[in-house]
Amino acid sequence: MYGKKVKLRFLFLSLILVSVILSVFLILQSLKENVVYFQSPSEIQKINEISKKKIRVGGMVKENSIIMDSDKINFIITDFKSEINVIYYGAVPNLFEEGKGVVAEGFLKDKNYFSATKILAKHDENYMPPEVKEAIGDK
Amino acid sequence: MLASQIGYYSLILGLLMSFLITPICIKNFYNNKIIDIKIFSFSFLQFFLVFLSFFALIISFVISDFSNETVFNNSHSSKPLFYKIAGTWGNHEGSLLLWLLVLTFFIFLFIIKSNDQPKKYRILTILFQQIIIVGFFLFILSTSNPFGYLFPTPKEGLGLNPILQDPALAIHPPILYLGYVGSSIIFSASLAGIVQNYISKKWAKHIKIWILISWIFLTLGIMLGSIWAYYELGWGGFWFWDPVENVSLMPWLCLTALLHSILVLEKKSSLTSWTVILSIATFTFSMCGTFLVRSGILNSVHTFANDPSRGIFILIFLSILILISLVVFFLFHKEKKNEISKIYFLSKETSILINNWFVMYFLSVVLIGTVYPIFLEVISNEKISVGPPFYNKLIMPFLIFFLIFMSIGPKLHWIKTRFKKIKIQFFLLFIFSSFISFLIIKNMSFKNLINSFLISAAFYLFFITLKDFFSKEFSNLSQKISHFGFSLLILSILLNSLFSSELTTNLKVGEKISFKKGIISFESIENKKYKNYKSIVGYFRIEDNEKRLTILKPELRIYNQPYTITSEANIKTTLYSDKFLVMNLVKGNEYFNIRYQVKPFMIWVWISTLIIVLGGIHSLFKKNHEK
Numbered sequence: 200m201y202g203k204k205v206k207l208r209f210l211f212l213s214l215i216l217v218s219v220i221l222s223v224f225l226i227l228q229s230l231k232e233n234v235v236y237f238q239s240p241s242e243i244q245k246i247n248e249i250s251k252k253k254i255r256v257g258g259m260v261k262e263n264s265i266i267m268d269s270d271k272i273n274f275i276i277t278d279f280k281s282e283i284n285v286i287y288y289g290a291v292p293n294l295f296e297e298g299k300g301v302v303a304e305g306f307l308k309d310k311n312y313f314s315a316t317k318i319l320a321k322h323d324e325n326y327m328p329p330e331v332k333e334a335i336g337d338k
Numbered sequence: 339m340l341a342s343q344i345g346y347y348s349l350i351l352g353l354l355m356s357f358l359i360t361p362i363c364i365k366n367f368y369n370n371k372i373i374d375i376k377i378f379s380f381s382f383l384q385f386f387l388v389f390l391s392f393f394a395l396i397i398s399f400v401i402s403d404f405s406n407e408t409v410f411n412n413s414h415s416s417k418p419l420f421y422k423i424a425g426t427w428g429n430h431e432g433s434l435l436l437w438l439l440v441l442t443f444f445i446f447l448f449i450i451k452s453n454d455q456p457k458k459y460r461i462l463t464i465l466f467q468q469i470i471i472v473g474f475f476l477f478i479l480s481t482s483n484p485f486g487y488l489f490p491t492p493k494e495g496l497g498l499n500p501i502l503q504d505p506a507l508a509i510h511p512p513i514l515y516l517g518y519v520g521s522s523i524i525f526s527a528s529l530a531g532i533v534q535n536y537i538s539k540k541w542a543k544h545i546k547i548w549i550l551i552s553w554i555f556l557t558l559g560i561m562l563g564s565i566w567a568y569y570e571l572g573w574g575g576f577w578f579w580d581p582v583e584n585v586s587l588m589p590w591l592c593l594t595a596l597l598h599s600i601l602v603l604e605k606k607s608s609l610t611s612w613t614v615i616l617s618i619a620t621f622t623f624s625m626c627g628t629f630l631v632r633s634g635i636l637n638s639v640h641t642f643a644n645d646p647s648r649g650i651f652i653l654i655f656l657s658i659l660i661l662i663s664l665v666v667f668f669l670f671h672k673e674k675k676n677e678i679s680k681i682y683f684l685s686k687e688t689s690i691l692i693n694n695w696f697v698m699y700f701l702s703v704v705l706i707g708t709v710y711p712i713f714l715e716v717i718s719n720e721k722i723s724v725g726p727p728f729y730n731k732l733i734m735p736f737l738i739f740f741l742i743f744m745s746i747g748p749k750l751h752w753i754k755t756r757f758k759k760i761k762i763q764f765f766l767l768f769i770f771s772s773f774i775s776f777l778i779i780k781n782m783s784f785k786n787l788i789n790s791f792l793i794s795a796a797f798y799l800f801f802i803t804l805k806d807f808f809s810k811e812f813s814n815l816s817q818k819i820s821h822f823g824f825s826l827l828i829l830s831i832l833l834n835s836l837f838s839s840e841l842t843t844n845l846k847v848g849e850k851i852s853f854k855k856g857i858i859s860f861e862s863i864e865n866k867k868y869k870n871y872k873s874i875v876g877y878f879r880i881e882d883n884e885k886r887l888t889i890l891k892p893e894l895r896i897y898n899q900p901y902t903i904t905s906e907a908n909i910k911t912t913l914y915s916d917k918f919l920v921m922n923l924v925k926g927n928e929y930f931n932i933r934y935q936v937k938p939f940m941i942w943v944w945i946s947t948l949i950i951v952l953g954g955i956h957s958l959f960k961k962n963h964e965k
């Protein structure tokens with residue numbers, strides 16, 4: 200027979216193992232539900248089905264496209280190949296400007312119409328999200 | 339010009355010191371009984387040279403010497419003096435030099451403060467620490483030289499990113515670095531401890547001070563960054579689960595686990611392997627954070643310039659360190675057989691183990707949430723992000739149990755506790771806190787099971803620690819202060835997020851808007867001109883339903899160099915709530931974009947963090963008195 204100490208150790212180790220497996224499973228499971236995909240306007244044109252999941256759209260704010268009124272902001276995100284209309288009720292961050300990069304988070308209504316719930320902040324004037332850089336490509 | 343030269347050459351001389359210290363250490367390790375005095379002097383000299391180099395960089399910034407590349411890229415002659423100085427570490431090169439400065443300072447401090455420790459252990463710690471120091475010297479000199487020379491000398495610099503021109507951010511890097519670098523001492527010391535088979539009660543007592551110091555500074559550094567994000571980024575939140583925040587949270591979680599497990603080692607000399615693993619992991623996470631932030635993989639205000647060679651250097655350096663620690667751990671580490679004492683289920687040790695289990699779980703949630711998107715992009719080129727819902731969902735349910743264990747755990751005794759000793763009081767308090775949270779939830783007609791449980795659990799911890807203060811049970815006071823602070827932190831974060839209200843709208847000057855809590859009127863704007871920016875101040879009158887008036891004056895700053903608009907939120911803080919208003923201007927529109935928020939108990943988030951830190955400081959000083 201094994202001693203008490205060995206038994207205890209065994210119990211301890213199996214507890215750790217089980218809890219590790221459980222937590223990894225839990226984490227991966229909710230990861231699946233909670234990721235937000237990033238897409239460029241061109242990629243959106245290619246999709247077949249409009250999903251109800253939250254996504255991010257990135258590109259440039261098209262020149263002369265921002266229209267503001269008392270409760271919402273409309274603008275167009277372009278990657279110079281395709282564009283998409285965005286409607287946004289909410290606060291814009293610093294450096295939200297025509298001709299500058301932008302990343303908006305929200306829901307697709309159809310292929311040309313995006314309802315944003317959040318516009319992400321940027322930290323300096325030269326900064327461009329790498330996704331945007333890639334989406335725009337070499338123009 | 340001259341300052342840059344002095345800075346550069348003293349940096350090289352500083353590196354040479356390492357090559358002097360190392361052979362002396364090795365000779366001394368096998369030779370004499372006492373530690374060689376030369377090690378003291380050379381370590382001090384190394385610290386002094388790095389200090390000189392850092393000081394030279396500050397001088398270059400102060401006199402706006404634009405022949406220095408770093409100064410040119412990050413400064414401007416019209417900047418106020420305070421931000422010229424703070425700009426020294428507000429960039430990649432300068433901040434690394436600061437990191438090196440703290441490294442050399444801490445090892446010097448370690449040498450003079452560890453007189454009561456065995457000689458061989460001290461020398462080995464110095465040697466391991468020198469590996470890290472040499473690594474950083476090479477990193478700075480080869481990829482991030484802060485003293486690059488520009489010819490012809492530009493007339494004007496490019497300026498510091500305006501959102502970094504802020505008092506909280508001026509002290510955020512130095513404080514945070516003290517925490518990060520402190521963990522390097524713990525790393526070296528535990529490696530040296532393994533080699534010398536010296537992971538013991540005595541070691542635990544001595545290294546605990548370093549753990550406390552790093553933990554205090556890391557907590558403060560994270561808090562400062564968070565305060566800055568709250569008022570400068572204009573979201574009105576203070577934690578976004580952004581990867582950049584997460585990489586600082588990971589070493590913090592590790593360090594917190596270590597702070598608890600070291601107690602078991604100190605009292606019972608068990609959990610040796612686990613403590614050592616945590617010590618190594620803490621520093622590895624600090625380095626991983628540096629790698630992710632500085633290599634340009636994560637984009638943030640910390641990414642100054644993307645340079646792949648820097649990322650590769652850190653990655654190689656990191657792998658070498660991990661390899662060394664693995665080799666040391668598996669070659670030298672011996673579990674002391676006789677010291678595995680009996681484990682009882684109802685004891686302080688088990689409760690600390692449970693604490694460690696929870697902290698490790700939180701750590702893996704944060705780790706996977708941060709790293710998974712990066713891996714996915716490398717593997718499948720799909721770009722994803724993981725947002726707050728992921729973290730909330732995975733952390734909140736477990737936090738309930740964590741808080742309950744946090745209330746009961748410290749009440750248990752070492753080795754063994756009998757059930758009888760757990761008093762009926764605990765159950766009464768539990769019912770009481772459930773009742774209070776029931777009242778809160780009911781009043782606000784809020785329906786969420788997890789939240790109500792979480793509030794009950796936080797109140798439970800709150801009352802249990804509070805009870806101890808009133809009944810003057812002052813044994814182990816530092817733990818009580820920190821746990822009390824933690825319960826307050828969770829409570830204020832929860833109440834804050836549950837009861838915050840927000841209004842976003844677009845207004846022209848002179849317009850007013852009524853909403854369910856009152857009327858906001860945009861009275862006027864005023865233009866002002868400052869040294870390096872123009873400012874537009876808006877005057878807002880907010881009248882709530884009880885006719886109470888609040889005047890808020892948010893500001894827009896238009897910096898000239900580099901041209902950037904920043905918005906400065908205006909916040910009226912009271913003990914009950916923060917009123918937060920930020921405005922933004924969209925070019926070519928006469929509408930101003932307004933965000934108004936009422937955030938209850940906001941200030942308590944910061945106060946409770948300070949209370950947590952206070953617990954650490956108390957513990958630190960208590961230790962010093964005992965000597």
